Amino acid sequence: MPYLHRHVLRATCCGLLLATLAAQSSQAADGSLQLALPGSTLAAAAQNDKHALTGWYALSITDGVLNVTPAESAVPSDTLQVSGKRADQLLAGKPLQRPPKPGGLTVKSPPDALLLLRVEQETGKAAPLPTGQFAGSxxxxxxxxxxxxxxxxxxxxxxxxxxxxxxxxxxxxxxxxxxxxxxxxxxxxxxxxxxxxxxxxxxxxxxxxxxxxxxxxxxxxxxxxxxxxxxxxxxxxxxxxxxxxxxDPDHPASYFSSGVEPGSNIMQWHKSRPVPGPIKFVGMGNFSLGDQAWRLLLPDAAAEPLPKVLTDRQFKLNGETIRVTLEHLPRTQNEAVSTTSDFSWDGSVLVRVTFRGKSQVLMQAAPPDDGQFALSVGLIDGKIGVKIEHQPHYNNSFTRYWLFDDTEAHFRRLQSEQAQGC
Structure with missing residues (x-):
């Protein structure tokens, strides 16, 4: 089943907001529409929140027909996690002394389900929805x-x-x-x-x-x-x-650390992936841009109407060439109604790698905030990898890793580590 990884942890300065509901929603007079992926955490296991687990429906599509079926049996979510000192020990390479627990609860859904749907009324109760098959127009x-x-x-x-x-x-x-x-x-x-x-x-x-x-x-x-x-x-x-x-089809592992609440440190990963740990990265080439250098190249992304290459670098890895470019891609802004989702730390600059004749965008970067954007190419367990250290907010920094998949011939998101100062 799919795993919702991105921005599971939402943070603000001097406080951590743990999103147990892996869904986005919109408000309307009819209520609040909530959407989640099968297997994603809908309620914390410790809370045993029956309210959060009621009123869900599974959506699937067969030959152009939308199928809507009830999905209300509580089951463990597909996310595994450890927190506090155990998360720190795992990142340091120490083995777990006891098995990890699921990140929470979800609802059981058919194997072919694409999504889980729920409508919550203003009263807090889930609204019933029509079930069955709905032909496409x-x-x-x-x-x-x-x-x-x-x-x-x-x-x-x-x-x-x-x-x-x-x-x-x-x-x-x-x-x-x-x-x-x-x-x-x-x-x-x-x-x-x-x-x-x-x-x-x-x-x-x-x-x-x-x-x-x-x-x-x-x-x-x-x-x-x-x-x-x-x-x-x-x-x-x-x-x-x-x-x-x-x-995210790559299901990367995610680690979060807090500078003021170490007990809230957490490591999460999809149950289909190996238990994560420290990434053994051997650097073989790198470059960095500070906030001032970045803004000299791109003073105002919103005011730059055409694509622009900020930097173009090439590195040699085991005799092979890997090319890295940072490219500004203009986007629409200030639309009155928008469907922007899960884009908190991203920006207009594409981090693109070209390797073995194929081009791929690794991430979309915002300018560093009183910090650095640093990219390294090298080896992870003997395989081609990329490491990016990025500080898009003065109080939040990220270290992300990609590993080249020889079978699929692309870089796969491997692990993300977020450090929050206060």
Whole structure:
């Protein structure tokens, strides 16, 4: 089952916010729409929060038909974790004296489930949803420039189309794609079905299903957006609500340490992955940019309308060349309605590596805040690896590792270590 890793730990200065609900949600008059991945932690095991585990439904798609089934049996989540001194010992390479525990509880879902869905009313109770099979009104497709389709909902024809902004060079402005819906009626005006995403960039956006899930005669939709880094998120529209859920196919391990509350230090990993520990990285080449040098190259990302290469470096590893570039990619900003999700520490600069004839974006970096951006290439257990140390916030620094997968011929996210000062 998928594992929700990114930003499980959300932190603010002098305080740690532990997100036990791995879901994004939006508020509407009808209630709050919550979306999560199967296997993700929905409630802490110690709390035994029955309320948080009720009212969930599993979503799957078969031959263009959306299947909605109840999912309410509590089971351990797919996340394993240790905390406090045990997390620190694990990072230091000391073996666990007792097995790790699941990060919390989730609900049991069918093997083919894509997502878990819940609607919470203002009263705090979960709202019942229609179950069964819901046919799509238009065929699944890749959302792209010029895309348009028509379909019928509750006996009424609707027209759907893509709109977007363009850069000065005529190319699509990243994150600006939106989908509009217009009923086939005189003087009907288009409404926004899928909003743009401030600050984000996607390699591909796929319409998985479009129909009427809650039987209100208004279009609903499920979209999968693959980020330029290979991560992805799902956007579910259940009119008039919208929610997102993040997915990382690499399932990297995650370590968080607090400068004031060591007891809250935590190591988390997906149950399908080996128990994490210290990364034995042997550096063979590196470069760094401080905050001042970065801002000289890119004074204001939001005001730079065209792509720009900040730096271009090459290194030799065991006789092979690895090229590293930092590239600013303009994105849409200040959209009134946005579907931006799980993008707290990221920015407009693509960290791209080219190795063995293939190019790949490792991460999207924001400028360092009174610190450094440092990238090293080298070996991890004898295999090609990349290490990035980055301080996007004066009080939060990250060390991230990637390992080259010879079978899939790409760098896989291996581990992320976040240190918070206060």
């Amino acid at each position: 238009v065929a699944p497709d890749t959302l792209r420039e010029g895309w348009a389709a028509s379909g019928e909902l509750a006996g009424r024809t609707w027209h759907f189309a893509v709109a977007h902004k363009k850069r000065p060079d005529g190319k699509l402005l990243a994150g600006s794609l939106r989908v509009t819906a217009t009923p086939d009626a005189p003087s009907a005006k288009p409404t926004l079905l899928l909003p743009p995403a401030n600050g984000m960039a996607f390699a591909r956006q796929e319409l998985l299903w479009l129909g009427d899930m809650n039987n209100d005669g208004q279009p609903d939709a499920l979209v999968r957006r693959t980020w330029v880094t290979g991560e992805a998120d799902y956007v579910l529209v259940v009119s008039p609500m919208l929610a997102t859920a993040y997915y």
